[in-house]
Amino acid sequence: MSLHCQKSAKGDKVNTHKFKADIHQDREDSEAMAIEPPFFEKYKAILQSSANEKEKPPTVEGFEELELPLIDLSHLNLGPLERQECIEKMGQAAIEWGFFQIVNHAVPDELLNRLKQEQIKVFQQPFDKKSENNFLNLSVQSYRWGNPLATSLRNLSWSEALHISLKDISKMDEYNKLRPYWWRYFDGTSDQMPSAMAPCCCLLHLISVTVACLTQCAFEFASDRQHGLNFTLIRQHDPSTIEEYAEKANFLAQRLAEYLAQNLGIKANYFQENCSPSSSSLRMNRYPPCPYPSMMFGIIPHTDTDFLTIVSQDQVGGLQLKRNGRWVSVKPNPKALVVNIGDFYQALSNGVYKSITHRVIANQETERYSAAYFYCPTYETVIESCSKPSLYKKFSFKEYREQIQKDVKATGDKVGLSRFLL
Numbered sequence: 001m002s003l004h005c006q007k008s009a010k011g012d013k014v015n016t017h018k019f020k021a022d023i024h025q026d027r028e029d030s031e032a033m034a035i036e037p038p039f040f041e042k043y044k045a046i047l048q049s050s051a052n053e054k055e056k057p058p059t060v061e062g063f064e065e066l067e068l069p070l071i072d073l074s075h076l077n078l079g080p081l082e083r084q085e086c087i088e089k090m091g092q093a094a095i096e097w098g099f100f101q102i103v104n105h106a107v108p109d110e111l112l113n114r115l116k117q118e119q120i121k122v123f124q125q126p127f128d129k130k131s132e133n134n135f136l137n138l139s140v141q142s143y144r145w146g147n148p149l150a151t152s153l154r155n156l157s158w159s160e161a162l163h164i165s166l167k168d169i170s171k172m173d174e175y176n177k178l179r180p181y182w183w184r185y186f187d188g189t190s191d192q193m194p195s196a197m198a199p200c201c202c203l204l205h206l207i208s209v210t211v212a213c214l215t216q217c218a219f220e221f222a223s224d225r226q227h228g229l230n231f232t233l234i235r236q237h238d239p240s241t242i243e244e245y246a247e248k249a250n251f252l253a254q255r256l257a258e259y260l261a262q263n264l265g266i267k268a269n270y271f272q273e274n275c276s277p278s279s280s281s282l283r284m285n286r287y288p289p290c291p292y293p294s295m296m297f298g299i300i301p302h303t304d305t306d307f308l309t310i311v312s313q314d315q316v317g318g319l320q321l322k323r324n325g326r327w328v329s330v331k332p333n334p335k336a337l338v339v340n341i342g343d344f345y346q347a348l349s350n351g352v353y354k355s356i357t358h359r360v361i362a363n364q365e366t367e368r369y370s371a372a373y374f375y376c377p378t379y380e381t382v383i384e385s386c387s388k389p390s391l392y393k394k395f396s397f398k399e400y401r402e403q404i405q406k407d408v409k410a411t412g413d414k415v416g417l418s419r420f421l422l
């Protein structure tokens with residue numbers, strides 16, 4: 001345990017003169033097709049009212065840095081005793097912290113590095129391009145930045161994100177670019193037959209079907225028993241890096257959810273029955289350097305709306321969680337993925353596992369990247385506590401989401417599980 005002070009942010013007080021220069025810079029940047037979202041322009045009124053000292057900013061300085069409980073997933077393969085101990089340790093962390101970190105998770109470093117490179121490529125595009133309606137062939141609102149409903153420094157997020165629903169992932173441009181056009185025709189992501197290809201279509205079809213079958217067989221046999229988990233991947237095409245990561249994260253999330261369920265007596269196939277790979281999502285975050293890090297957040301305090309989240313972060317740091325009423329910083333570990341319990345697991349476990357409020361603080365000099373995989377049920381799934389008497393009313397994911405949307409609109413805050421207390 002060490003006392004860790006985030007970069008001293010003295011001198012980042014909004015002063016009217018500097019602020020005007022910032023807005024000016026913002027305009028010049030956007031004219032030059034800059035990558036940064038126009039934060040200054042958008043938050044002009046909020047920043048101005050803070051410059052006039054009408055609003056007291058949140059204080060974001062000087063935090064204790066803690067290491068999260070470390071779960072070594074290779075212990076799941078050592079023997080029945082070690083396996084049981086590992087599962088119990090995971091459960092204990094979910095009860096006491098709502099957060100833990102996992103090592104030997106079988107997601108290769110090489111894939112995590114490629115994912116980060118992919119993120120850099122995505123976010124280094126000009127802002128105008130990122131905010132186009134079908135950026136990367138994704139649905140509207142996949143690219144998000146700041147907080148459109150921010151009313152004060154307290155609910156202002158200095159970050160941008162690409163939120164990819166797993167339903168859309170195979171339609172992404174990044175993925176399509178990796179494959180020849182004729183292949184897209186055959187696997188159904190394009191319905192236009194390339195005219196030049198027509199004469200050799202039959203032959204190509206035959207070849208492609210054979211290749212697909214062989215690839216599928218190869219993946220069925222491909223497994224990784226080296227770490228505590230065993231991936232069996234069944235695919236009919238070459239996945240993109242993002243798709244490959246999402247596939248592994250989904251596999252991992254389901255296993256973690258199942259291990260956590262064992263401690264509570266929840267039936268083994270609960271998650272298989274209620275979650276489908278397309279119900280979850282991957283959110284790639286970028287936190288640009290922020291000129292006022294002591295006054296605003298990278299992501300405002302929140303809990304996650306899912307069963308659990310798997311976070312891959314770089315070494316910059318900034319993730320904080322609320323522990324015993326105080327904010328503490330999570331010490332980044334290059335070998336580990338961070339796991340946190342979401343609202344649905346808290347409801348399902350009847351309040352035993354904790355969906356902890358967390359946030360990301362801003363950094364004046366260094367940009368930060370992270371990717372969060374949100375493991376969610378299908379919209380129709382009704383979440384009901386596994387023990388009685390229940391703390392919460394039962395609710396469907398759809399109802400929960402609708403309630404959040406209402407609350408965010410009305411109050412700027414999602415409110416969350418407390419809405420469903422009995």
Ligand code: OGA
Pocket residue numbers: 283285299304311313319358359360370371372
């Ligand atoms: C999130 C989140 C944490 C991080 O995207 O919900 O909490 O470290 N991210 O970026």
Ligand code: NI
Pocket residue numbers: 302303304309358372
């Ligand atoms: Ni979160």
